[in-house]
Amino acid sequence: MRNLLFITCFFLSLLCQSQEFDTYFADKTLRVDYIFSGNSETQTIAVDQLNELPQWAGRNHNLSSSLLDGNGQITMYNLQSGECIYKNTFSTLFQEWVTTDEAKTITKSFENVFLLPFPKEKVKVEISLRNKSGEYITKISHIVTPSDILIHKKGYKNVTPYSIIHKGKDNVKSINVAIVAEGYKAEEMGSFKKYAEETVQQILSYTPFDKYKDNFNFYIVESASKESGLSVPRNGIWKNTAFNSHFDTFYSQRYLTTSRIKDLHDALAGIPYEHIIILANTDVYGGGGIFNSYTLTTTGHKDFKPVVVHEFGHSFAGLADEYFYESDVLDNTYEHNIEPWEQNITTLVNFDSKWKDMLTPQTPVPTNLSDSTKYKIGVFEGAGYSAKGIYRPTVDCRMKTNTYKEFCPVCQRALEQLILFYIR
Structure with a gap:
């Protein structure tokens, strides 16, 4: 019964x-x-x-x-x-x-x-x-x-060539991700497809994505460019590519973005998609990820695999960067007197809404780096591009460095909660 x-x-x-x-x-x-x-x-x-x-x-x-x-x-x-x-x-x-x-x-x-x-x-x-x-x-x-x-x-005819490379079990409850080519000429699509397959393998190898791989559809979109490569303004290089993306966004050398959003969505018309990953054909290091807009990263650099996962953390789940500088063009991104909406950083203005419930009893807030072996999850200063006044949950994380091999527990929880929001 x-x-x-x-x-x-x-x-x-x-x-x-x-x-x-x-x-x-x-x-x-x-x-x-x-x-x-x-x-x-x-x-x-x-x-x-x-x-x-x-x-x-x-x-x-x-x-x-x-x-x-x-x-x-x-x-x-x-x-x-x-x-x-x-x-x-x-x-x-x-x-x-x-x-x-x-x-x-x-x-x-x-x-x-x-x-x-x-x-x-x-x-x-x-x-x-x-x-x-x-x-x-x-x-x-x-x-x-x-x-x-x-x-x-749009999308009823002349649809950009595409194929599915990973299919979820329940299409109604699947999250649809399109992987598009940038700076790849038509004859270079074989190389792009290889990197697209590596992208899917990398994302689905990380917890919690590995638990929900049956709830994702990934599509390869063969958006051809007229020229091969990518624009690097600081070197005087401008390429005619599908989405005219370029480095040096806001004069920050490794910040790679596109402002041609209509062209991007026109290329995707007729394809089932909600989230977008753009793979750019260059070995210059850089990338960018904008929440519910797109991930953009380069394929030729040695750190391609961790970077594409990091940037997808931004675009898919709105995770913040946990790294920081003493001075940077983006240092004023966050006001220190209000609580950021991102789940993995805090200014302590409303820490109750963040990972306070994940701290072990008597964890000091803030937490000194010297106590990091004692407190695996803490409140460590330095995040959101600021060395002072913004805090992260762990010493290291995929959202902080390319060498760390997983998302921290706070990021994992945020990712899983969002996936469940989509599928349940």
Whole structure:
């Protein structure tokens, strides 16, 4: 009888999840392209274009909630009832840039793209950005009519060649990751595929990804470039590549990013994806990972394997960098008087919300490095690019150095909680 009751409840749960999605959404994606612009003092957002993609590859449950805060939130409301029917969080390159010295002297614009389930009825979409005080301020609110004839249809033809290299057991409960080529010409796709396969092997070898490998789909996307290699501005090298990515972002030599987000998503139209890994064809060291945007890393460097896992920690789960410098262009990324939203760093403003429950009794807060053998999980100063005022949970972690061979226990918990949020 107990087994029968469990099975009945299980299928009722699945039915409720399906009804919740089917009530409001069609099995398609609404891709909204925005332009974020501004400077260190003011920021604005404008709608650039609406797009329809032929399938939805995101979560089908937990639709109106989010597990992490991010530096921004996008929320969809049913226009008639006012009910929140979808919510997601994100970070952007633009929000990093506004913390730099350059943003104090000039105004710039950045492309950003967000994927939403395609609504059956009119909806209101809002974007809120987190300010310096940690509050979310609505920057734009607009109505989307699903029957709007000016919504572009993409991905129904001329889809970029792709194939699946790792398939989960339950497609409905699988997290979809696209691995795309950058700086690879058409004749170099054999090399790209080899690195894409190594990427999947590396990610799925780390705990907790290894426990949930049956809940991931990985796709190889053969996005060919006209030129081989990658742009390195400090050396006067500019390449014509698929997504025009380059080093020296914010004048930080190894920070590798692309600002051509629309081109990236156009290349993925028609492919089931939610998370993106870009593999760049160069042996120059560097990379970047932006929460719910993309991972970008190089394939030719000797540290390719640990770096791609590290950057995926950023883009997939919003894990913060646990390394630090005495002085760096990104040193002002975090305000020291508010608690960061990332789960693996703290300013101690609200440490109760972080890994305090994982500390052994009598662990000193902060924890001296000299006590690291006594306290495996502590509160060690130096993280988030700052040597002072920001703390990390362990002496070392995949989010700190390339030589450490695993995520620390705090990062592992954050990753597992997010995976479960997606699949259960």
